[in-house]
Amino acid sequence: MSEVKEENIQASTPEPIIQLENLSVSYRLPSERIGTFKEYAIRKLQRKIKITKFWALTDISLQVNKGEVFGLIGNNGAGKSTMLKVISKVLKPTKGRVVVYGKIAPLLELGAGFHPELSGRENIFLNGALLGYSRSEMESVFDEIVEFSELEQFINSPVRTYSSGMFARLGFAVATAHMPEILILDEILSVGDEAFQRKCNLRMKNFQQAGATVLMVSHALDMLEGMCNRIAWIDHGKTQKIGEPQEVISAYRGENL
Amino acid sequence: MASTSKPVYDSASYRVSAISELKELGKYRYLLGQLIRRDILTRYKRSVLGVAWTMLNPLGTMLILTFVFSNFFKSEVLHYPVYILSGLLVWNFFSQGTNAAISGLVWGGSLLKRIYIPSSVFGVSAIGTALVNLVLSLVPLVIVMLVDGAPFYLSMLFLPVSILLVTAFTLGFGLFISSLAVFFPDVAEMYQVLLTAWLYLTPIIYPESLISARWLPFYKINPMYWMVKMFRLPIFEGRLPNWQEFLPAFGWAVGMLLVGWIYFTSKTEEYAYRV
Ligand SMILES: Nc1ncnc2c1ncn2[C@@H]1O[C@H](COP(=O)(O)OP(=O)(O)OP(=O)(O)O)[C@@H](O)[C@H]1O
Numbered sequence: 359m360s361e362v363k364e365e366n367i368q369a370s371t372p373e374p375i376i377q378l379e380n381l382s383v384s385y386r387l388p389s390e391r392i393g394t395f396k397e398y399a400i401r402k403l404q405r406k407i408k409i410t411k412f413w414a415l416t417d418i419s420l421q422v423n424k425g426e427v428f429g430l431i432g433n434n435g436a437g438k439s440t441m442l443k444v445i446s447k448v449l450k451p452t453k454g455r456v457v458v459y460g461k462i463a464p465l466l467e468l469g470a471g472f473h474p475e476l477s478g479r480e481n482i483f484l485n486g487a488l489l490g491y492s493r494s495e496m497e498s499v500f501d502e503i504v505e506f507s508e509l510e511q512f513i514n515s516p517v518r519t520y521s522s523g524m525f526a527r528l529g530f531a532v533a534t535a536h537m538p539e540i541l542i543l544d545e546i547l548s549v550g551d552e553a554f555q556r557k558c559n560l561r562m563k564n565f566q567q568a569g570a571t572v573l574m575v576s577h578a579l580d581m582l583e584g585m586c587n588r589i590a591w592i593d594h595g596k597t598q599k600i601g602e603p604q605e606v607i608s609a610y611r612g613e614n615l
Numbered sequence: 616m617a618s619t620s621k622p623v624y625d626s627a628s629y630r631v632s633a634i635s636e637l638k639e640l641g642k643y644r645y646l647l648g649q650l651i652r653r654d655i656l657t658r659y660k661r662s663v664l665g666v667a668w669t670m671l672n673p674l675g676t677m678l679i680l681t682f683v684f685s686n687f688f689k690s691e692v693l694h695y696p697v698y699i700l701s702g703l704l705v706w707n708f709f710s711q712g713t714n715a716a717i718s719g720l721v722w723g724g725s726l727l728k729r730i731y732i733p734s735s736v737f738g739v740s741a742i743g744t745a746l747v748n749l750v751l752s753l754v755p756l757v758i759v760m761l762v763d764g765a766p767f768y769l770s771m772l773f774l775p776v777s778i779l780l781v782t783a784f785t786l787g788f789g790l791f792i793s794s795l796a797v798f799f800p801d802v803a804e805m806y807q808v809l810l811t812a813w814l815y816l817t818p819i820i821y822p823e824s825l826i827s828a829r830w831l832p833f834y835k836i837n838p839m840y841w842m843v844k845m846f847r848l849p850i851f852e853g854r855l856p857n858w859q860e861f862l863p864a865f866g867w868a869v870g871m872l873l874v875g876w877i878y879f880t881s882k883t884e885e886y887a888y889r890v
C-alpha cells in the first residue's frame with residue numbers, strides 16, 4: 359500500500375534541473391575596494407584592510423524543474439542578475455550550493471561580445487566561440503542565424519553600422535541557434551521591434567515544447583504572466599514569494615503601489 | 616527525490632585548479648583562434664597598409680635607433696642594424712604580449728561578469744597574437760640582413776626553440792601581471808615605467824661589451840638578458856648557445872610559466888567579482 363503511494367509521488371514529482379540550496383552571495387562594497395597598489399601597501403602596513411560585505415542574495419532555496427519557463431521578478435538591485443550569474447557558473451556562491459543538471463546557454467547582454475569593426479558574419483563566429491561552441495557547430499547553424507536575424511543584406515558590413523535593434527537580433531539569433539537544455543535570459547526580450555519580439559517568443563515556445571527549460575528575468579510583468587509556469591519574486595536578496603504567475607505578480611504589484 | 620543523473624555543474628565540488636583550467640582552455644580552443652584572428656584583423660582593418668604594419672613597425676624603430684646610435688656603437692659592433700633588430704624583436708614581443716594580456720583580461724572582464732568563459736583564454740590569445748607578429752617580424756630581419764650584407768648562419772635553425780622559450784616566459788609573466796592588474800588598476804601604469812627601465816637594463820640597443828665586468832653579474836639576473844641571448848647567438852654570432860647559456864633561459868621560461876599559470880588560476884574564481 360505504502361509502496362504504491364510512493365510510486366505515485368515519484369511519477370508526479372517534477373524532475374529538478376536547477377537546485378539552489380541556502381544560496382548566499384556577497385560582494386565587496388565598492389567603497390571598500392582598494393583601488394591602487396600604493397593604497398594597498400599603505401593600508402597593509404597600517405593593518406587597516408577590512409572587507410565590508412554586501413549580501414546580494416541571502417539564504418535562497420528554490421528548484422526549477424525540467425521543461426519549465428521560470429520567471430524572476432523584483433525591484434532594481436534585488437539580486438536577480440546575481441542569481442542568474444551564480445547559476446551559470448560566472449560567480450561562485452559565497453555560501454550554499456547550486457546544482458545544475460543541464461547545459462546552459464546564457465544570453466549575452468546584447469552585443470557585449472561583438473567587435474564593432476568586424477562584420478556581422480565574423481561576429482557570429484566570434485560570439486558563438488564566446489558561448490563555447492566549436493567551428494563546425496557554428497557553421498552548421500550559420501545560415502539559420504542570418505535568416506532568423508533578417509540581416510542578409512548587412513551580414514558583411516561591420517557591426518558598428520548596425521542599429522541597436524539589429525545588434526539585438528543578431529545577439530539573440532546566435533545565442534539561441536542551438537537549442538540549449540537551459541536558456542537564461544536577463545531582460546533580453548524587450549528589445550527589437552514587435553515582429554521580432556513575436557519571433558523570439560515563438561522560438562522560446564518551440565524550445566519549451568522540445569523540452570528546454572527557460573529561466574528569465576524581466577520587468578515586463580504582463581509578458582511574464584503569459585509565458586511563465588512559475589515565478590519567483592526576489593526582494594533585497596530574499597525570496598518573497600514563489601508560485602503561480604498571477605498570484606506572485608499581483609502580490610508584487612500590491613507591494614509596489 | 617534528487618535527480619539521479621549526474622549534474623553538469625555542482626558548485627559544491629567545483630574548484631578551478633591549474634589542471635582544470637588547462638582542460639577548459641582545450642575545450643575553448645576555437646575561441647582562442649577566434650580571439651587571435653580578431654586581434655590581428657581589427658588592428659589593421661581600417662588602415663591602408665594593413666598587416667604590413669607588423670613588419671614596418673619594427674623596421675621603423677630599428678632605422679631610427681640605428682641612425683641615432685650607430686655613430687656611437689658602429690666601431691663596437693660590426694652589423695649594428697642586425698644586432699639591434701635581433702634584440703628588438705624579442706623585446707617587442709615581450710612588451711606587446713604582456714601589455715595585451717593586461718588589456719585582454721580587462722576587456723574580457725566585462726564578459727567574464729556575464730557569461731562563463733575560462734579566464735585564461737584572454738591572456739593566452741594575447742600572447743598568441745604577439746607570437747604571430749613575432750614570426751611576421753622575422754621578414755624585416757631577413758631584409759635588413761640582406762641589405763647590410765650580414766651572413767646567414769645555419770645556427771638560425773635554432774630559432775624555433777628560442778621562440779618557444781620566450782613565448783613560455785612571456786605567457787607566464789603576462790598571466791601573472793594581468794592577474795595583479797585586475798586587483799590593482801594602477802599596476803598597468805606602473806608596469807609601463809618598469810618596462811622602460813627594463814629595456815635599458817637589457818643589452819638590446821647597446822652592445823654587451825660596454826657593460827663593465829664588475830656589473831655584468833647583475834645584468835645576468837635579468838631573465839630578458841637570457842631570452843635576448845637565445846636570439847642573438849644563432850642570428851648574430853652564428854653559433855648555438857652552450858649549456859651555461861641555455862639552462863638559465865630554459866629555467867626562467869619553464870619556471871615563469873608554471874608560477875604565472877598557477878598564480879593566475881588560483882585567483883580565477885575571484886575575477887568575476889573584481890573586474
Ligand atoms: N560587482 C558588484 N560589486 C558590488 N556590488 C554589486 C555588484 N554587482 C551587483 N552588486 C549589487 O548587488 C545587488 C544586486 O544586483 P543585481 O544586479 O543582481 O540586481 P538585479 O535584481 O538584477 O537588478 P536590475 O533589475 O536593476 O537588473 C545590487 O544592490 C548591486 O548594487
Ligand SMILES: [Mg+2]
Pocket residue numbers: 438439440544
Ligand atoms: Mg539585472
